Amino acid sequence: MSNAVTVNAASKIFPLARGKSVVALEEIDLAVAPGEFVSLIGPSGCGKSTLLRLIADLDQPTSGSIEVFGKTARQARIDQDYGIAFQQAGLLPWRSVTGNIELPLELHGVGKTARRARAAELLALVGLSDFADRYPDQLSGGMQQRVAIARSLAESPELLLMDEPFGALDEMTRERMQDELVRLCAETGAAVVFVTHSIPEAVFLSDRVVVISPRPGRIREIVPVGLGSAGNREEGLREASGFFAAVSAVREALHGAPTAEVRGGETR
Amino acid sequence: MTRTRGILLGVVGVVLLGVLWEAYKALGPANGFVINGLTVLPRTNDLAMPHLVTMFTRLFEPVTSAPGSPALWSAVVQAAGFSLGIAAVGWIIGVVVGMLLAVLMQRFRTAESALLPWVVLSQTVPLIALAPLVAGIGAQLRFGEARWQDWMSVALIASYLAFFPVSVGALRGLESPDRAHVELMRTYAVGWWKTLITLRIPASIPYLLPALRLAAANAVIGTVVAEVSIGLRGGVGRMMIEYASASSGDPGKPWAPIFGAVVIGLIAAGLVAAIGLGLRKYRQGEVPA
Numbered sequence: 160m161s162n163a164v165t166v167n168a169a170s171k172i173f174p175l176a177r178g179k180s181v182v183a184l185e186e187i188d189l190a191v192a193p194g195e196f197v198s199l200i201g202p203s204g205c206g207k208s209t210l211l212r213l214i215a216d217l218d219q220p221t222s223g224s225i226e227v228f229g230k231t232a233r234q235a236r237i238d239q240d241y242g243i244a245f246q247q248a249g250l251l252p253w254r255s256v257t258g259n260i261e262l263p264l265e266l267h268g269v270g271k272t273a274r275r276a277r278a279a280e281l282l283a284l285v286g287l288s289d290f291a292d293r294y295p296d297q298l299s300g301g302m303q304q305r306v307a308i309a310r311s312l313a314e315s316p317e318l319l320l321m322d323e324p325f326g327a328l329d330e331m332t333r334e335r336m337q338d339e340l341v342r343l344c345a346e347t348g349a350a351v352v353f354v355t356h357s358i359p360e361a362v363f364l365s366d367r368v369v370v371i372s373p374r375p376g377r378i379r380e381i382v383p384v385g386l387g388s389a390g391n392r393e394e395g396l397r398e399a400s401g402f403f404a405a406v407s408a409v410r411e412a413l414h415g416a417p418t419a420e421v422r423g424g425e426t427r
Numbered sequence: 428m429t430r431t432r433g434i435l436l437g438v439v440g441v442v443l444l445g446v447l448w449e450a451y452k453a454l455g456p457a458n459g460f461v462i463n464g465l466t467v468l469p470r471t472n473d474l475a476m477p478h479l480v481t482m483f484t485r486l487f488e489p490v491t492s493a494p495g496s497p498a499l500w501s502a503v504v505q506a507a508g509f510s511l512g513i514a515a516v517g518w519i520i521g522v523v524v525g526m527l528l529a530v531l532m533q534r535f536r537t538a539e540s541a542l543l544p545w546v547v548l549s550q551t552v553p554l555i556a557l558a559p560l561v562a563g564i565g566a567q568l569r570f571g572e573a574r575w576q577d578w579m580s581v582a583l584i585a586s587y588l589a590f591f592p593v594s595v596g597a598l599r600g601l602e603s604p605d606r607a608h609v610e611l612m613r614t615y616a617v618g619w620w621k622t623l624i625t626l627r628i629p630a631s632i633p634y635l636l637p638a639l640r641l642a643a644a645n646a647v648i649g650t651v652v653a654e655v656s657i658g659l660r661g662g663v664g665r666m667m668i669e670y671a672s673a674s675s676g677d678p679g680k681p682w683a684p685i686f687g688a689v690v691i692g693l694i695a696a697g698l699v700a701a702i703g704l705g706l707r708k709y710r711q712g713e714v715p716a
Contacts (some may be wrong), residue, residue, distance in 0.1 A: 215613070215614055216614075217610050217613060224455050236613075236614060236616050236617045239615070239616060241614075243611070245607050245611075247605070247607050248606040249605065249606070249608055249611055251625075251626070251629070253632075253709040255628050262615075262625070263615050266612075266617050266621060266625065267615070294708070307628050337534075400521050
């Protein structure tokens with residue numbers, strides 16, 4: 160069975176003016192198993208979002224290769240093998256909540272009744288059934304983000320790509336959304352690549368946390384969290400000792416002495 | 428509350444204009460203000476500035492003293508209807524052409540660099556120079572049995588003024604979607620056409636509506652001016668010229684087609700506002716998450 164995501168020695172160099180360039184990612188190797196939840200964490204500008212964009216085929220690597228379910232990233236995008244959610248909910252303001260969730264289905268020619276049924280199902284999943292006919296500007300930021308997540312799940316993808324989806328939410332909403340996401344992952348069994356700059360968030364959600372160092376973006380360490388399968392996680396976990404141990408491990412990896420050598424050996 | 432307030436303020440504005448007119452007429456010097464031989468404010472006699480009452484009562488008198496002549500207002504309404512029809516045709520052509528140009532410019536960067544300067548430049552050509560040219564070329568056209576009519580030249584010139592705000596406004600609107608939205612469409616692996624229909628055109632509507640209103644105003648002005656310079660009978664433009672010559676003996680009469688033109692403008696603006704009402708849901712902003 161092929162990996163959900165396989166990144167092979169991928170580098171990304173952005174050209175700047177006057178012949179200069181910036182190395183956003185250097186020689187990244189990473190494998191995400193089906194159903195696995197992997198967080199990418201690192202300081203701003205370390206290239207974690209760029210890595211996600213490469214997997215989503217919104218950018219192409221300068222060298223190296225990326226496979227999604229054994230296909231090229233481009234083919235996976237065309238085959239709609241992943242769902243994606245960004246920091247901004249990115250809902251279309253002229254469409255109702257239902258209309259927004261139906262958008263990908265509509266674009267890919269799913270019939271009207273099937274669309275309605277799927278949207279109702281997803282709305283129930285994210286707890287917004289009462290808001291089906293509202294418009295995005297009538298929803299709070301957290302609700303908008305739940306709609307965006309429902310939209311990313313519309314075509315039952317085996318892989319979810321999330322770029323700081325809770326970044327703009329307040330702490331309480333954020334924790335509730337994390338609980339919901341854990342539940343959604345348990346129910347759908349999708350693999351997730353999750354970009355964040357919050358250590359507790361990464362630890363709470365993930366099977367493994369990938370710590371990336373900036374300029375050039377490299378994998379410094381991959382911390383296995385091992386707090387149990389998604390189905391067994393719940394609110395109390397945030398106060399368990401294993402949680403704190405993992406938070407410390409990630410923090411040390413983030414702030415640890417800058418190493419010349421890439422220590423992410425376990426991915427090779 | 429704000430609605431009644433708006434209507435009230437509009438009425439106050441119109442009344443104020445009338446009061447200003449009558450006050451100056453009553454208080455201003457009969458020969459106007461003259462500085463160094465230059466008249467900077469008009470004469471206040473009944474010929475130059477007729478009373479508002481004269482203008483309105485004149486509307487209900489016959490057009491001429493000839494027997495069987497219809498009331499002036501009905502002649503103006505007929506002429507205004509004729510001009511409004513031509514302006515509407517010009518507006519529709521202008522909107523279609525403007526939209527097509529905008530879509531073309533959005534699709535191809537090179538088309539934008541190649542077309543946009545010409546679009547802007549097109550508006551610097553004086554209408555007066557253009558009108559006889561269009562009429563002259565049109566007169567040589569034959570479509571089988573059908574022949575080019577003068578009203579078509581007028582509509583064409585109206586569309587020439589109307590397309591400009593639409594093409595510029597629509598281009599801005601088509602390019603207005605957030606990068607995140609455009610990338611979302613890319614992740615859905617849909618092409619340019621579907622992106623245009625589901626994302627760019629709906630997103631362009633807040634930009635398009637003011638452009639449509641401008642286009643409507645431009646189409647009305649273009650129609651009136653082109654009627655004058657081509658000499659097309661039947662509309663308010665020609666009527667203004669005809670009645671102006673009567674002003675020495677009948678000062679209220681030339682104001683009638685001017686009121687007609689104002690009414691056309693109001694109707695045109697009202698129709699566009701009605702379109703905006705129909706597209707209400709495309710105009711609500713998204714609260715940032």
